[in-house]
Amino acid sequence: MKIQKIKIDHIPALLYGEKSETLILAVHGSHSSKIDDCIWILAEEATKQGCQVLSFDLPRHGERVYEEAPCMVQKCVEELKSVLQYAKGLAKQISLFGCSMGAYFSLLAFAAEPLEKAWFLSPVTDMEPIIRNIMGFCGITEKELEALGTVENPIETLYWDDYQYVKAHPIDAWNPPTHILRGETDTLCEKAYVTAFAERFGCILEEQPGGEHWFHTTEELEYFRNWLKKRL
Template identity: 40%
Template structure:
């Protein structure tokens, strides 16, 4: 499969597959990189669709850059990627995983995507941050005073928490399919179901899967879901 390496606004990008009018923008999750799009891109290429994947801030080729992986930088990068994609392709769809889904929800609500696929999406960041408060014995008052508190998962930041509370996801009109693991501890099934109902999404729940979908059986489940829905 053909793979082209380019930079868009200094963002490292891979464009996968044979030339086509059809494209998926692939937004990875935390601790991933643009290269993880390979399996997705192979399936998409078999259906005549190209894939554009890129490194989020602090990921892949950008790990050592002094450019924080926060909502503001994430939105700036996703906007630059979409501006490029909509300039060169006719029919554009979206795949986003975990944190990438949250960035996409905040950035792409007004974009004319054909379809959206979310895997293990973070749909309610306020819920996740409040879970982290519980897990790591942090209070809202302490975070307000200290502004930043490192945890084993990520650094809790007051400015990010304020953004999240002030910008709940309300608008999302793109036809969306979601793959969710019932053992996902980052988003409850109630959070997922609420979003699905509000935005008329198609939901697939894998009963024995956790958030990363990392076990051998999980990988088969993801592949089958992609084969069916890309």
């Protein structure tokens, strides 16, 4: 599999496969990078079908881990839009793969884009309840988060500005034919929210029995690979 290291403005990125009229833009999740196991598997399977894959590092991830600016929702959305414009210069048909938070950023950034297809792994489809759950874990109220601005914690750093942005930008449109895979025991992205999203926008939802949020075991990754083979 051919792999080309590039930069999109200042953003480190990788192109997997030969140039093609079809390209999948892959967006990784939190605490991950452009070479995440799930993206590597996606690239292996997609390039076999003559499709090119483009992945990149979100702020404070991968090669950008030492950046000072935090990884905040609005910044990620802006970067995704820039990366998509670059992708449009490479291929006529653009599809999307999003993992966890990468799926959520994509929902915000690409709602109005004419994407061919989308595949989501363990997607965050509603960020507000997750933020509220983390606030509960930290034992803080909405007013306290506003006063503090930023709250570090073992799960995910909370930002008041992120919380306000998320509340002001609900996911109210999504058009591409979409396949979703989640783990049966995923406690981060609660089933009720993912199911509601799938039903609202006509997505095909599949669960891996016993699977978790983070697909990382041999069994989980093999299930993911077989799911891709069926759905690509």
